[in-house]
Amino acid sequence: MAKPVGPVCNLRCAYCFYRGKEILYPENGADPLGWLMPDRVLEAYVRQTIESCDASGVQFVWQGGEPTLAGLDFFRRALELQKRYSDGKAVSNAMQTNGILVDDIWAGFLSENRFLVGVSIDGPEDFHDAFRKDGSGHPTWSRVIRCIEILKRHRVEFNTLTVVHRLNSMDPLRVYRFLKETGSGFIQFIPLVERERVQERPDRLDPPSSGLHERSELTFTDRSVRAGDYGKFLISIFEEWVRKDVGRIFVQVFDSALALWAGLKPGLCLFEEECGRVPVLEHNGDLYSCDHFVLPEHRLGNILQTHLADLARSAAQKRFGGAKRDSLPDPCLQCEVLFACRGECPKNRFIRTPDRHPGLNCLCEGYRAFFNHVRKPMETMAGLIRAGRAPAEIMGQLASEERERIRSLKNAGRNDPCPCGSGVKAKFCCMKKGNLHVR
Numbered sequence: 001m002a003k004p005v006g007p008v009c010n011l012r013c014a015y016c017f018y019r020g021k022e023i024l025y026p027e028n029g030a031d032p033l034g035w036l037m038p039d040r041v042l043e044a045y046v047r048q049t050i051e052s053c054d055a056s057g058v059q060f061v062w063q064g065g066e067p068t069l070a071g072l073d074f075f076r077r078a079l080e081l082q083k084r085y086s087d088g089k090a091v092s093n094a095m096q097t098n099g100i101l102v103d104d105i106w107a108g109f110l111s112e113n114r115f116l117v118g119v120s121i122d123g124p125e126d127f128h129d130a131f132r133k134d135g136s137g138h139p140t141w142s143r144v145i146r147c148i149e150i151l152k153r154h155r156v157e158f159n160t161l162t163v164v165h166r167l168n169s170m171d172p173l174r175v176y177r178f179l180k181e182t183g184s185g186f187i188q189f190i191p192l193v194e195r196e197r198v199q200e201r202p203d204r205l206d207p208p209s210s211g212l213h214e215r216s217e218l219t220f221t222d223r224s225v226r227a228g229d230y231g232k233f234l235i236s237i238f239e240e241w242v243r244k245d246v247g248r249i250f251v252q253v254f255d256s257a258l259a260l261w262a263g264l265k266p267g268l269c270l271f272e273e274e275c276g277r278v279p280v281l282e283h284n285g286d287l288y289s290c291d292h293f294v295l296p297e298h299r300l301g302n303i304l305q306t307h308l309a310d311l312a313r314s315a316a317q318k319r320f321g322g323a324k325r326d327s328l329p330d331p332c333l334q335c336e337v338l339f340a341c342r343g344e345c346p347k348n349r350f351i352r353t354p355d356r357h358p359g360l361n362c363l364c365e366g367y368r369a370f371f372n373h374v375r376k377p378m379e380t381m382a383g384l385i386r387a388g389r390a391p392a393e394i395m396g397q398l399a400s401e402e403r404e405r406i407r408s409l410k411n412a413g414r415n416d417p418c419p420c421g422s423g424v425k426a427k428f429c430c431m432k433k434g435n436l437h438v439r
Contacts, residue, residue: 001063004070005035006283014131032069041285046081052309057090068101099147107154117158123175127168159186169229172236186250194221231366247392260340261378276321287311289320292347329357337371
C-alpha cells in the first residue's frame with residue numbers, strides 16, 4: 001500500500017490510529033501539499049512495484065490519510081508511469097477513501113480507469129457520525145452517502161469498509177442491512193481496538209505490540225468494541241448471510257473463513273500464519289513493516305536508497321512476519337480454532353491469558369465464539385466447493401432443514417426435546433420463543 005499524502009486527512013475521526021503520525025515527519029508542516037509524494041518517489045514506487053511482481057497482474061493500493069488530497073493530477077501521473085513501466089503486465093488500481101472530495105470529475109476518472117474504490121462508512125447515520133467528523137466537528141455521513149451515489153451513477157466498482165465500535169456492534173443486522181441497501185456487494189469489517197494513551201508516550205505514537213503493553217480491560221477506550229460483542233456481531237450477520245446472501249454479498253471475514261475451511265489461503269493478513277506481506281509506503285519513500293506499525297523501530301528503509309523488493313524481503317521484515325507465529329501463547333497453540341484465527345493481528349495481542357500467559361489477543365473471546373459457531377456451515381460449503389458445486393447451495397439446504405424443523409415442532413409435544421437440537425424441552429425453547437435456531 002502507498003500513502004500519497006502520508007497521514008494527512010480532511011477528517012478528524014475520533015478513533016483514527018494514524019492521527020499523531022505527523023510527528024514522524026515534522027519538516028512537512030500542516031499543508032497537505034507539503035506531504036505530497038514527490039515525483040521521484042512516485043516513479044520509483046511504480047517502477048519497483050512492477051519489477052517486484054512475478055505475476056502477470058499488479059495491483060496498486062492507494063491509502064491514507066486521505067489519498068484524494070493528492071489531487072487528480074497526481075493519479076494521472078501515476079497512471080502514466082504505470083503504462084511506461086508495465087512491461088506487458090496488467091495493472092490495476094484500488095483506493096480507500098472517506099469520500100468527502102469525490103465529485104463527478106473524480107468519479108469519471110475512477111470509472112474511466114477502472115479503479116476499485118473502498119468507501120469508509122460505519123453504518124447508518126447515528127453510528128457513522130458518532131466518531132467520523134470533519135475538522136470542524138461536523139458530521140460527515142450525508143457527504144459519504146453522496147459519494148456513494150456519485151460512484152454508482154458513474155458505474156465505479158466500490159466496496160465498503162466499516163469500523164466496528166462499541167455503538168454499532170450492538171446492532172449488527174441494522175448495520176449489515178444498511179450496507180446492503182447502499183449497494184455494497186463486498187463488505188469489510190474492522191474491529192476497533194484502542195488502548196488508553198500512556199503518559200510516557202506524549203507524542204501519541206502507540207507502542208508496538210511486541211512490547212506487550214499488558215493491562216486490564218480498563219485500558220480500552222469507551223468506544224472500543226468488546227471482544228464478546230464483536231463475536232456476537234459477526235455471528236448475527238453470518239446467520240442472515242448464510243441463509244440469504246451467499247454468492248450475492250461478499251463479507252471479507254466470511255470469505256476468509258471459507259477459504260481456510262476449504263484448505264486455501266485466507267486472503268486476509270489477519271488470519272495468515274505469518275505477517276509481513278503488506279508493507280506500507282510513506283509519502284517520502286520510507287517503507288514500514290505494516291500499516292499498523294508505522295513506527296521508527298519498524299522502518300525498513302527508503303526505496304530511493306534500496307529497492308522495494310529487497311526491503312520487503314529483508315531479514316528485518318522476515319523477523320517481523322515470523323514473530324506473529326512464534327509469539328503465540330501456549331493456550332493459542334492448543335486452541336481448536338488456531339488454524340483459522342492464527343492469533344489475529346499482533347497489534348491486538350496485549351492481554352494475558354487466564355493463567356497469566358502474555359500476548360493473548362484482546363478479541364480472542366469473540367473470534368473463538370465466531371469460528372466455532374460457523375464450523376458446521378463452513379464444512380458444508382467447503383464440501384460443496386470440493387465437489388465442484390456452488391457454496392450458495394447451502395441456502396437451499398438450510399431452508400429445507402428449517403421447513404422440516406417447523407413441521408417437527410408442530411408435531412412435537414410440549415415436553416418432547418426441541419427439534420432445533422438444543423437439548424431443551426420444546427416448551428422451554430422454540431415453542432416459547434416462537435422461532436427456530438440452527439444449532
